[in-house]
Amino acid sequence: MKDRIKLNVGGRIFETTTTTLANAGRNSLFGAMFDDQWNPRGPMDGGQNEYFIDRNPACFSVLLDLLRTGELHIPANLPEHLLYREALYYGLLDHVRAAKWGEFDGNRVKLATSVRGRAPGDGTAIRAGPDGGCVVAHGSMVHVYSWTMEQLPPLNLNYQRINDMGFVDAHRVAVCACERIDRGDGGMGMFNSSTGELLYKFQVSHENQPKSFSAGALSFSPESGQIFASCRGRSNEYGIGVWDGYTGKQTDFYYETAGWSIGDSGRLQCLPTTNLLFVATLYPRTENCYIQLLDFREKKAVWSWSDVGWPATIDEKMVLDAIVMEDGNSICVVNQYDDLGFMDLRSNGGSVRWSTRSRLLKMGNADERCYPKLATHGGQLFASTNDSISVFCGPDWVLTSRLRRSHGGSICDFSIGGDRLFVLHNEEDVFDVWETPPLRALS
Incomplete structure (x- = not known):
């Protein structure tokens, strides 16, 4: 076969074809080894049509079989986390995930x-991530799991009770917490989901003065990159804060109107089709239910419902x-x-x-x-x-x-x-x- 090629992986010889390796896609390691026609980009070891790759041969055997058949069969004696590490090196994680579920x-x-x-x-909330991982709230801690269910460094809220959390993207998690009056902190923070590092805290300002607040429910708009959170001040001022998800800067704030409780809401939901924000204040936060759709461009509620009266x-x-x-x-x-x-x-x-x-x-x-x-x-x-x-x-x-x-x-x-x-x-x-x-x- 004209496209036959040998790969020496960790001292073990594998013989395959460039057609099989092309199943890995252009974004893989193999895509970088070959040109647009899947011909070798440069000379190979010994001129014998052979590449040397200094990686684990047992894992490569499983991944090569995946490229050949589209099926993933992991031997019982091969740790899955080791296979996932090697798949990441080759750029084949998406192939592994597609074969698993x-x-x-x-x-x-x-x-x-x-x-x-x-x-x-003490578990209170769980949120799925866009890549198949999740975060779980335990009191003032958020435990983070990758898509392989490997536990990553936790997010520490310094003994503040967690109200809500969620993935802004695959690499960042926003967490809402109650303010501690004795410490003067609280509100909301952005964390690196892989390292647990606090990237920045979100601030609420009014007339250029920072305000202490507790953050409740969260929602994200992938289209605009905005982050929404219900807020409660020390004097029970209620509203919805809006921040730029990339810079963490406050961009807007919506104060509740007379007769409508929105700040202590238990559910926020961004609606991509209409570009509205769904806000619901629910039992047991209040005895009555308040639901509305907010248009931040017009600063008004365009739809509302309540069980009051x-x-x-x-x-x-x-x-x-x-x-x-x-x-x-x-x-x-x-x-x-x-x-x-x-x-x-x-x-x-x-x-x-x-x-x-x-x-x-x-x-x-x-x-x-x-x-x-x-x-x-x-x-x-x-x-x-x-x-x-x-x-x-x-x-x-x-x-x-x-x-x-x-x-x-x-x-x-x-x-x-x-x-x-x-x-x-x-x-x-x-x-x-x-x-x-x-x-x-x-x-």
Whole structure:
């Protein structure tokens, strides 16, 4: 074969073709070794059509087989973290990830692994990263996990209680914390997700004077690079702060209007299609629910709803979570009875349509009750209750799947990102990792 080539990896000879190596792509090490026609760029060792690469031959054998077949088979005696390190060197991490799991689908996900935390009973929140990793809040600490589930240096908040956190991108994590009156610090900080280093603190200023504040819920706009956070001052001034995600500088601030509580909100969500910000103040932060869509360009609310002052039954009170489904022009809410309700965004201030077909089903004997949480991904709606997560699909949000591990405790939080579902349990801070198997693995 004219394109046959030999690779001497750590003293072991591998014979393959440039056609096989081309499967690695232009951004790989092999893409740099060959020209646009995948011909060698320079002379090879001994003139024998051979390259020498001073790396681990056992790992290279697995990665070469991946390039040949598209399938990943890791021998039992080969540590996975060692293989991932070598895949990073060759520029093949994306190939490894694609072989391990497919595009996320809530109806096909399988439990891949469970990870136990270090602070039993203190886990409060989990957030997925864009690359398949996650962060987990434990009191005043944030534990960081790479996509290989390797634990990275933690983020330390100096004994401040964490309210929210999230990945700004694959390399940076923003963390919201309560202000400590005795220390005068708090607010929000940006951290390097790989090293745990504090990059900078976010400031709130009014009339060029810095203000102390506690930061609550977070949201990010990938399109504009902006970071949004609900803020509460020492005198209970409420508002939404806006910062440039690249410089950390404050760019805007939205103060609450009379009758609308937004600063202590439990949910913020950037809407990329309309460039609006969804703000929801929910129980138990307040006895009543306030929901609105804010237009920062016009400094006004363009849509609003509240359960204050309108004749609602007790079943429609105490909204525990809410989320916008922008594709369907609707907002989904869940109450303390695990009922799902839907509001039409095209009708300002309309009533909630409670759906019996989409009611959450309680399963298991979870010892401790946790508030239900909502999420959307790829046209699917996810809702947690007790120790399971229900998946709803279609225009009528019909229940299609239920996710539950055999001995799970109550779910206190979950998050979807990087084609993975992360589920945090109350029980000893266990969090589960759910992945979608590649289609070929199901055939």
